Every structure is written in structure tokens, then in C-alpha cells.
Amino acid sequence: MFFWKMRGIQDVYSATKKVVDLWSYDSKTVLYSSSIGALVFPVSLGLIQHIVFRTISIANGHLLAPVLGLAAVGLSGCASAIAVTEASYRLRVKQPNYYYWQDEPAIFKLPKPYILDxxxxxxxxxxxxxxxxVFKVFRGRFASVLPSTVKSPGAFxxxxxxxxxxxxHKSQRQKIVQIGQKFGCHTCGRKWFIKSFIADHQPPLSLSRNNKTKKYLLGLLRYPKVQQKLYPQCVRCSLKQQKHLQSPGNYSEVVSHASSLRIYHLFLPLPYIWAFLQDVLNHL
Known part of the structure; x- marks a missing residue:
């Protein structure tokens, strides 16, 4: 039993080595087109965030944010995969005589999903x-691809x-700075080149204080006790929050963060992974 298992592992290793040697002939095409796909993915997410979610003022705290974020991630992945496929066709180096002794590798036969049959x-x-x-494996949250709002915990x-x-107080501010250096501003995600972070109350103090005032004036009403939490926030987002709370009609509560990238913004070249596995199976 152990012998057959080892034999199977050796066969997979040999097939994988053959495919790697075969693909190395056109490694630059794989590298360049994969890089294009890796660029298209965060750009697509940023465009959806700016053009769609920001326009209709839907932020990460919305009830449907996880579902909308999932759709945005999946659609951006499709756009990136199509970009990889198209770039592969345009950049590849193909010499017919090189494969005269065997079938072309799957890298040269990537399907182009344009007709939509x-x-x-x-x-x-x-x-x-x-x-x-892949997005979930890299610990991404679907709601985090939507813009943040200054009136609730942000996407980060x-x-x-x-x-x-x-x-x-002082110890809380020190702890907030440590959290900010690790995770960045909870609203926009920026953490590089920021000297200090502000301890941002969520919900904002002005909103919770308004609730307390209403409770005092309307004694018959009973508002639920609001649990305050502190999150790290950069000065720029703090100013945006201040302006919106002072003048909601003139300043939007939505803050976009398309340029704040995380590990879950990494796109794996799925068309090449599919083609590589197909070639390995063909060589077994």
C-alpha cells in the first residue's frame, strides 16, 4: 500500500516537473499577464466602490454590505481573470515547430469567456x-470592500x-496608537507615514449625547444603553467626521479607501492555475 502511494506521489512529481519545464519556455508571458491580473483586481474593486457604492451612499455598516461585497469581489475576480486571458493571447511567444512532437500546453489554450454561452x-x-x-482564505471581509461611514466602525x-x-485617557490613547500602527485608521485604512492616531468614539460622542438629551427631555422614552468603543483614526478622517456631524447636508458621511490595500487584495491567476492543473493531469 505504501509502495503504491509513493509511486503515485512520484508520478505527480514527474508530471509537475514536466509541466514546469514546458511552461518555462514562455515564463515571461505568465509573469506579465499575471501582473496585469493582479493590478486589475484592486482597480476593479476601487471603481465599484467609487462609482457604485459611494454614489448610492452604501457603506460597510449597511445590512446588505456582506452580500454586496461578495458580489464586488467575485465580479472583480472575473474581470481580472479575463484580463489575464487576454494578456496571455497578446503577449505570448508561440513557435509552431517547438511543439511538433506533442500537444500544445494548456497555457496556449486558455478559454476566452466573451461569447457567454x-x-x-x-x-x-x-x-x-x-x-x-481566495479572498476569504486571506482573511478578507466582504463588507470591507465597501466605503466606510464616519458614524460607525469603519471598514478597517x-x-x-x-x-x-x-x-x-492616556493609557487608552497609547493603546489606540498601538492598534493603529498594526491595523491602520479604522475608517480609511491608512497606516504608513502617520505619526499618531486619534481615539475615535463609536458611535460618535455627539450622537450618543443627543440621545441622552432626548431621554432627559422625554422622560417616558427609554433609549437602550449605548456601548462606546474606541478605534484608531487618522487626523484627516477625524476632520471629515467633524465636518459631517456639524453640517450633515454639506459633507458626506461616506469615506472611500480604494488605495488602502491589504493582503486579501492579492489576486491569484486562476486561468493559469486551471491550465497548470489540466496539464499535470494530462501528463499523468
């Missing part, structure tokens, strides 16, 4: 699902500390 829809569905899985609110209706 039954086969193409299945291919796009596979790219959609594959991108979503990974960790916070318990606060109160008072301003943060």
Missing part, C-alpha cells in the same frame, strides 16, 4: 467562486477597546 458562464462562475474563496475596524462617554 453555457460553457463560458460555467467558466466565469468558477472564476467568481475561486476569487471569493479590526480591533478596538471599550470606552465611555468621556474622552480617552
Amino acid at each position: 453555457d460553457k463560458d458562464w460555467k467558466l466565469l462562475a468558477a472564476y467568481f467562486i475561486g476569487t471569493v474563496i 475596524a479590526n480591533e478596538g477597546i471599550v470606552g465611555s462617554h468621556r474622552y480617552a
Whole structure:
């Protein structure tokens, strides 16, 4: 039994080595087109965030944010996979005599999902699902691809500390700075070249204080006790929050963060992974 298992592993290793040697002939095409796909993915997410979600003022705290974020991730993955496929056709170096003794590798036969027949829809569905899985493996949150709002924890609110209706004291501010250096501003995600972070109350103090005033004036009403949490926030987002709370009609509560990239913005070249596995199976 052990012998057959080892034999199977050796066969897979030999087939994989053959495919790697075969693909190395056109390694530059794989590298360049994969780089294009890696660029298209965050750009597509940024465009969806700016053009769609920001326009209709839907932020990460919305009830449908996880579903909308999942759709944005999957569609951006499809766009990136198509970009990889198209770049492969345009950049590859193909010499017919090089493969006269065997079939061309799958790298030269990547399907182009443009006609959208039954086969193409299945291919796009596979790219959609594959991108979503990779996004979750890299610990991405679907709601985080939507813009943030200054009135609730932002798209990058990974960790916070318990606060109160008072301003943060020294030890809390020190802890907030440490969290900010690790995770960045909870609203826009920026963490590089930021000297200090502000302890941002969520929900904002002005909103919770308004609730307390209403409770005092309308004694018959009972508002639920609001649990305050503190999150790190950069000065720029703090000013945006201040302006919106002072004049909601003139300043939007939505803050976009398309340029703040994380590891889950990495796109794996799914068309090449599909083609590589297909070639390995063909050589077994």
C-alpha cells in the first residue's frame, strides 16, 4: 500500500516537473499577464466602490454590505481573470515547430469567456467562486470592500477597546496608537507615514449625547444603553467626521479607501492555475 502511494506521489512529481519545464519556455508571458491580473483586481474593486457604492451612499455598516461585497469581489475576480486571458493571447511567444512532437500546453489554450454561452458562464462562475474563496482564505471581509461611514466602525475596524462617554485617557490613547500602527485608521485604512492616531468614539460622542438629551427631555422614552468603543483614526478622517456631524447636508458621511490595500487584495491567476492543473493531469 505504501509502495503504491509513493509511486503515485512520484508520478505527480514527474508530471509537475514536466509541466514546469514546458511552461518555462514562455515564463515571461505568465509573469506579465499575471501582473496585469493582479493590478486589475484592486482597480476593479476601487471603481465599484467609487462609482457604485459611494454614489448610492452604501457603506460597510449597511445590512446588505456582506452580500454586496461578495458580489464586488467575485465580479472583480472575473474581470481580472479575463484580463489575464487576454494578456496571455497578446503577449505570448508561440513557435509552431517547438511543439511538433506533442500537444500544445494548456497555457496556449486558455478559454476566452466573451461569447457567454453555457460553457463560458460555467467558466466565469468558477472564476467568481475561486476569487471569493481566495479572498476569504486571506482573511478578507466582504463588507470591507465597501466605503466606510464616519458614524460607525469603519471598514478597517479590526480591533478596538471599550470606552465611555468621556474622552480617552492616556493609557487608552497609547493603546489606540498601538492598534493603529498594526491595523491602520479604522475608517480609511491608512497606516504608513502617520505619526499618531486619534481615539475615535463609536458611535460618535455627539450622537450618543443627543440621545441622552432626548431621554432627559422625554422622560417616558427609554433609549437602550449605548456601548462606546474606541478605534484608531487618522487626523484627516477625524476632520471629515467633524465636518459631517456639524453640517450633515454639506459633507458626506461616506469615506472611500480604494488605495488602502491589504493582503486579501492579492489576486491569484486562476486561468493559469486551471491550465497548470489540466496539464499535470494530462501528463499523468
